[in-house]
Amino acid sequence: MKVIIAHASAGAGHLKAAQALYNCLKEYRPQINTSIVDILEKSHPLFRFTYSRGYLFLVRHALFLWQLSFRVTAAKPLRKITRPIARFINRINTVGFAKLLVKEQPDYILSTHFLPSEISAELKKEEKIYSRLITIITDFGVHPYWISEPTDTYVVASDYTKSQLAYENIEEGRIKVSGIPVDTGFLRQYDRDSLCAKLKLEAKKFTVLISTGSFGIGPLREITVSMPEDVQVLVVCANNQRLKSKLQRLRRPNIRVFGFVNNMPELMALADLMITKPGGLSIAEILAKDLVPIFICPIPGQEVKNARVMEAYGIGSRPKRVAEIKDRVLYYKQNPDKLREIKNNILKIKKPFAAREICDALR
Numbered sequence: 280m281k282v283i284i285a286h287a288s289a290g291a292g293h294l295k296a297a298q299a300l301y302n303c304l305k306e307y308r309p310q311i312n313t314s315i316v317d318i319l320e321k322s323h324p325l326f327r328f329t330y331s332r333g334y335l336f337l338v339r340h341a342l343f344l345w346q347l348s349f350r351v352t353a354a355k356p357l358r359k360i361t362r363p364i365a366r367f368i369n370r371i372n373t374v375g376f377a378k379l380l381v382k383e384q385p386d387y388i389l390s391t392h393f394l395p396s397e398i399s400a401e402l403k404k405e406e407k408i409y410s411r412l413i414t415i416i417t418d419f420g421v422h423p424y425w426i427s428e429p430t431d432t433y434v435v436a437s438d439y440t441k442s443q444l445a446y447e448n449i450e451e452g453r454i455k456v457s458g459i460p461v462d463t464g465f466l467r468q469y470d471r472d473s474l475c476a477k478l479k480l481e482a483k484k485f486t487v488l489i490s491t492g493s494f495g496i497g498p499l500r501e502i503t504v505s506m507p508e509d510v511q512v513l514v515v516c517a518n519n520q521r522l523k524s525k526l527q528r529l530r531r532p533n534i535r536v537f538g539f540v541n542n543m544p545e546l547m548a549l550a551d552l553m554i555t556k557p558g559g560l561s562i563a564e565i566l567a568k569d570l571v572p573i574f575i576c577p578i579p580g581q582e583v584k585n586a587r588v589m590e591a592y593g594i595g596s597r598p599k600r601v602a603e604i605k606d607r608v609l610y611y612k613q614n615p616d617k618l619r620e621i622k623n624n625i626l627k628i629k630k631p632f633a634a635r636e637i638c639d640a641l642r
Contacts, residue, residue, distance in 0.1 A: 280387070281311075281312045281387075282311055282313045282314075282385055282386065282387045282388075282641065283315075283316055283379075283383060283388050284297045284300050284301050284304075284313065284316070284388075284389045284390075285297070285317075285318055285388060285390045285391070285392070285396075286317060286392050286395065287318050287319050287330070287392040288317050288319050288320075288331055289331050289334045289392070290558070291558075292417050292559055292560030292561070293417055295461075295462065295560050296391040296417050296460045296461075297389075297391045298315070299460035299461055299462050299463075299634045300389055300391070300460050300637060301313060301315045303634040304641075307639075308641070311641070316376070316395075318373055318394055319331060321375035321378075321379055322372050322375060322376065323371075323372040323374075326368075326373075330394075338578050339496065342578070342579055345578065345579060345580065349422070349581070350580075352365070352423070352424065353423055358423060362423070362424075366397065366401070369398065373394070377402060377407075380399060380408050380410070381402065384408060384410070385408075387410060387411050387412075387641055388410045388411070388412050389413050390413070390415065391460075393414070393422070393425045393427070396414040396427045399412050400427035400430055404429065411431045412429070412430045413431060413432045414427070414430050414432070414433050415459070415460065415637065416433060416434065416435050416436065416440060416459075417559045417560055418436070418440075418581045419436050419559060419562065419588040419589070420581060420584030421443040421447065422580070423447065426444070426449065431453065432453055433449060433453060433455070434455050434457045434458075434633070434637055435456055436456075436458055436562075436563065436630070437458075438628075439588050440456070441454050455636075455640075457630060457633045457636045457637055459630075459633055460563075460633045460634035461563050461634070464544035465544050465564050465567040465631065469548035469549075471548065474545055474548060478535075478545075478549070480513075480549065481511055484510070484511040484533075485509070485510050485511065486511040486512075487512050487550060487552045487554060488546055488549070488550035488555075488570075489514045489555070490515035490517070490554075491554075491556045491575065491576060492558065496556065497575050497576035498575075498576075499514060499516070499519075499522055500525055500526060501601045502554060502605075503526055503529075504529070505601050505602070505605040506533070506534075506605065506608065507605070510612065511533055511535075512534045512535070513549070513550065515537045515543070516536065516537065516538055517539050518538075520538070523536055523537075547564070547565070547570050550570060551618065552571050553565060553570050553571070553573070554572075554573045554575055554604065554608075555572060555573075556574065556576055557574040557577050557589065558582060559581070562585055563630075563633075566594075566625050566628065566630075567629060569626070571595065571611065571618055571621045572589070572594070572595040573595060573597075573598065573604060573607055573608070574586045574589070574596070575598070575604065592624055592627075592628055593620075594621055594625055594628075
């Protein structure tokens with residue numbers, strides 16, 4: 280059996296989900312010929328640059344344009360115009376990926392981004408490939424670009440996501456509520472005392488983890504400074520070296536500053552709360568660790584929808600100002616019963632073994 284796991288390097292979540300699937304297959308189904316492919320690496324250089332860098336530019340500097348494009352492409356009355364144009368542009372710029380699929384003729388294509396799903400579906404229509412196409416939707420809402428026929432199976436994060444696909448006339452039998460694949464590190468149980476000793480932290484102190492992805496987006500300095508001194512604060516600045524330097528100069532004993540880390544599951548295991556952006560993969564990791572979230576700086580469109588879905592399930596909150604974030608932290612600190620209530624809600628919807636379930640279904 281041959282399996283190609285396809286993603287697009289536009290946002291870290293799609294890659295992380297693809298890697299989780301790849302690692303799962305290598306560990307539990309080593310006899311399967313498995314490869315992982317970034318569709319943008321097989322695309323025209325200008326398209327690749329525009330697709331990846333353009334996304335980052337919009338979400339960091341022109342959110343209103345991103346929001347406009349999201350709404351225009353999602354609007355049903357406009358789809359007959361926007362979708363064919365997008366398909367044409369995508370098809371002529373991803374010839375390398377299409378050639379790879381035709382040459383390899385995989386038995387399965389597991390796609391964690393809508394772009395490889397679209398190209399794969401078009402090739403299936405034309406009978407150039409005969410692969411079974413499984414699309415893993417890495418958000419809790421569904422933008423219509425995720426829907427490409429003839430997809431064989433849509434793997435979704437929640438019953439709400441399933442209902443969104445049903446609204447788009449996708450048959451129930453083709454929708455599997457398996458969750459979003461996460462790395463096995465988020466499934467491990469850690470001893471808090473041992474971790475605190477290892478990282479020289481206080482085990483009994485209420486702990487807040489702050490992280491907003493690889494670029495450290497958002498008012499992280501203001502949020503960090505606002506935290507009470509009896510709260511232990513772990514701030515992951517990732518690639519934002521300027522932010523890291525500013526926070527280190529504070530020299531506050533209750534604040535620990537990290538740059539890019541490879542032990543996020545450990546830091547999450549130490550935390551009582553996490554202040555973060557509501558990316559689909561980030562939420563899946565939070566749920567896997569039974570960690571109560573506070574969402575900040577959601578990207579208009581998919582992340583706003585993710586946060587709303589979590590709020591509907593009674594998980595997390597979305598304060599808009601720094602003072603509100605501080606108040607929310609204090610509220611949770613002073614009301615441990617509320618934390619337990621939210622963790623019980625998490626238990627009802629968490630699906631930490633998505634990667635294993637998807638891999639076991641390959642026959």
